Amino acid sequence: MVQLGRRYGTGPSSLAEIALDEDLPRAYLEQLVTSLRDAGLVVSTRGAHGGYELGAPPSEIRMSDVLRALEGPIAPMICATDDPAHLLGCDRSARCTVNVLWVRVRDAISGTLDSMTLADLVPARNITLDPRDPTASPAGVA
Amino acid sequence: MVQLGRRYGTGPSSLAEIALDEDLPRAYLEQLVTSLRDAGLVVSTRGAHGGYELGAPPSEIRMSDVLRALEGPIAPMICATDDPAHLLGCDRSARCTVNVLWVRVRDAISGTLDSMTLADLVPARNITLDPRDPTASPAGVA
DNA sequence: GGAATTCCGACCGAATTCGTCGGGATTGAG
DNA sequence: CTCAATCCCGACGAATTCGGTCGGAATTCC
Structure with a gap:
C-alpha cells in the first residue's frame, strides 16, 4: 500500500514492479492485493x-480499513471484535469479567488506526524546508 | 487472576479449587500460574x-504486567516491542516506513493496559442498589 | 496472435496456542 | 514416620494460523 501510495496518480502499477521494490514474492503480493481490491x-x-x-488519495485511506481488509476485524480477542457479524460469544461469557478490558484495548487500537491514514506512512517525495519556497512541487517533477 | 483477586486476603487457594470455579483443566492452570509466579x-x-x-492487592496489579507475564512483551509487531531486549529489527527496517504505526498502536495498547488494574476486573462482592438498604450482603448468601 | 498482466484456488511447512501427561519435591496432619 | 495434598517441572501433542508457493485460466494491449 505504501508503494501504491508513492505511485498514486501515475496510473496502474504491476505487481512485478512492486515485488521488485519491496523484495517480496509476487505470488504473495497477489494474495494480499486481492483482499485490498475486494475491500475497494x-x-x-x-x-x-x-x-x-x-482507489482514493492516500490521505483518505484510513489505516484501520487497510488492516481490516488484510487481517479481518480488529479484535484482540474473539469476544471483543469490531465486526458484530463475527461476534462469537465464548461459552464463558456469562461468568467472564474480563471482556471490558479487551473492549477497551480494541477501542484503543481502532482509535489510533482510525487516526492514521496511508499518507502518514508514504515517505514525502520532497520536503519544503523554507515555507516561502513555492517551488515545492506536487511530486513527480522530473 | 480474577479468581485469586476474589479470594485475596483469605490465604492460599489450591489450583484444584480454581480449576473447579473456572472450569479449566488443572494442569493447564499450573502452566499459566508458573509464569505469574516467576513474574512475582x-x-x-x-x-x-x-x-x-x-502478591499484592488487586488494585496494585496492573493488567499490563499480567499480560506481559502471560504473553510476553507487548508488541503488535516484532519491530515494535515493549521490551528492548527482544527488539529484533527486521531486515526491512531500513526502507520500512510502517514502524511508526505499530509503535503508536503498541503505545495505545500498553496505555490502556497500564490504566487498568486487576481490581477493575474483580466482580464486586456486594452491590448496594439502594444506599439506604444495609441488607445488601457479602456474596454467597444462600 | 502473443506477451503482459490480473485472477483464482489449492497446497505446504513452520510456528504458536491450548492443553495433556507423568512423575518428582515439599509440607502439614495424624 | 508416613501419608495425602499440593506445588513443581519438563516433555509431548493436536489444531490453527501465518507467510508463502504453485499452476494455470481469463483478460487486454500491441
Whole structure:
C-alpha cells in the first residue's frame, strides 16, 4: 500500500514492479492485493500494462480499513471484535469479567488506526524546508 | 487472576479449587500460574493446604504486567516491542516506513493496559442498589 | 496472435496456542 | 514416620494460523 501510495496518480502499477521494490514474492503480493481490491481500497486493471492503483488519495485511506481488509476485524480477542457479524460469544461469557478490558484495548487500537491514514506512512517525495519556497512541487517533477 | 483477586486476603487457594470455579483443566492452570509466579504477581505455598495467592492487592496489579507475564512483551509487531531486549529489527527496517504505526498502536495498547488494574476486573462482592438498604450482603448468601 | 498482466484456488511447512501427561519435591496432619 | 495434598517441572501433542508457493485460466494491449 505504501508503494501504491508513492505511485498514486501515475496510473496502474504491476505487481512485478512492486515485488521488485519491496523484495517480496509476487505470488504473495497477489494474495494480499486481492483482499485490498475486494475491500475497494485498490482498483485493478487487467491485461497487458494493467496493474493496481489506489482507489482514493492516500490521505483518505484510513489505516484501520487497510488492516481490516488484510487481517479481518480488529479484535484482540474473539469476544471483543469490531465486526458484530463475527461476534462469537465464548461459552464463558456469562461468568467472564474480563471482556471490558479487551473492549477497551480494541477501542484503543481502532482509535489510533482510525487516526492514521496511508499518507502518514508514504515517505514525502520532497520536503519544503523554507515555507516561502513555492517551488515545492506536487511530486513527480522530473 | 480474577479468581485469586476474589479470594485475596483469605490465604492460599489450591489450583484444584480454581480449576473447579473456572472450569479449566488443572494442569493447564499450573502452566499459566508458573509464569505469574516467576513474574512475582502471585506467590505460592507448597505442601498440603498450600496454593497460590496474589502478591499484592488487586488494585496494585496492573493488567499490563499480567499480560506481559502471560504473553510476553507487548508488541503488535516484532519491530515494535515493549521490551528492548527482544527488539529484533527486521531486515526491512531500513526502507520500512510502517514502524511508526505499530509503535503508536503498541503505545495505545500498553496505555490502556497500564490504566487498568486487576481490581477493575474483580466482580464486586456486594452491590448496594439502594444506599439506604444495609441488607445488601457479602456474596454467597444462600 | 502473443506477451503482459490480473485472477483464482489449492497446497505446504513452520510456528504458536491450548492443553495433556507423568512423575518428582515439599509440607502439614495424624 | 508416613501419608495425602499440593506445588513443581519438563516433555509431548493436536489444531490453527501465518507467510508463502504453485499452476494455470481469463483478460487486454500491441
